[in-house]
Amino acid sequence: MDLRQLEYFVAVATDANFTSAATRVHTTQPNISAQIRGLERELGAALFDRAGRRVALTEAGRAALPAARDALAAAESVRQAVADVNQVLRGNLAVGMVDGCTVRPLFAALGEFRTAHPGVGLSLTEAASDLLVERVMRGELDVALAGYAGDLPAGVAEFPVIRERVVAVIPHGHPLAARSTVSLRDLRDATVVGLPRGAGIRAAFDRGSGDVRTTLEASSPDAVIELVVCGLGVGILSESLVADRGDVVLGRPIRGVDDRASLGFVSRATAGPAVEAFLDLARTAFGDGGSQVAAAG
Secondary structure, eight states: OOHHHHHHHHHHHHHTOHHHHHHHTTSOHHHHHHHHHHHHHHHTSOOEEOOSSSOEEOHHHHHHHHHHHHHHHHHHHHHHHHHHHHHHHHOEEEEEEETTOOOHHHHHHHHHHHHHOTTSEEEEEEEOHHHHHHHHHTTSOSEEEEEEESOOOTTEEEEEEEEEOEEEEEETTOGGGGSSSEEHHHHHTSOEEEOOTTSHHHHHHHHHOTTOOOOEEOSSHHHHHHHHHTTSOEEEEEHHHHHTTTTTEEEEEEETOOOOEEEEEEEETTOOHHHHHHHHHHHHHHHHSGGGOOOOO
16 A cells, blocks of 8 residues: 555545546546555455446445545655755755854854755845844845844844843043943033944934934944044943953943843744754854853944
8 A cells, every 4th residue: 555546545535536536646547547456455345336437435435535634644744844854955044144243153053054954055144233134024134143122023033142231331541430320411421432323232322312422433342442442432332342341441331221232133933944943053052152242233
């Protein structure tokens, strides 16, 4: 007994006619008749009453039909499961990352994915965080590591890696360095140095900064810190980025700026198996290398 015989049996039972059933399953009437006879010999019972042009199920045929349909459905489930895996093995994965990204666990996850699924076409694109989210929404990217603040648009799923406060970046010896926090009034009288619009840290600051405006923009956190060290203003970054450079700058929470800056993976809520496979590896990489993560954009 094989699946082809069961398929032919179900087709004849459905159409009550060998000729139309043969057309349904793309074979010939003599072949389908021969296959059904072989199945009947193996089962030791007639499945059809062949009197007249139309055929009818015998009692044995009626008993066998539900089980035959279940067997075909189970075989289709197996085929579908393999097809889902093959999408990972032979699909494409378009990944985005925030401009100037140096997050090592991301690179580790990409390397593990390439090793585990060498048949996948893998692409990597840098862009501002807000553009990355837009490209994920439009389906141009499958998944992206981006910075953001607040809620993401409907239909976008997130795997947050880190959420932390936005702080004022102050050089040692600055008048504000002696304070545990700074106010928006303090920043109103200062030159504010920050990342460009579209960065998650910038978005978190802008949502609570009122009339305080970023005067100088730098493309990377390191550039913001260097401008602060050179005396050009007070920077706006996230806590961990400042902690990494505690030898030259201090971070002070800003009263009134309550939104957290987030860094995480964003993807469509209906992500396919390639994205899920990559995110599984990313969770492991970031779990093992969390100390190397900063909210970079």
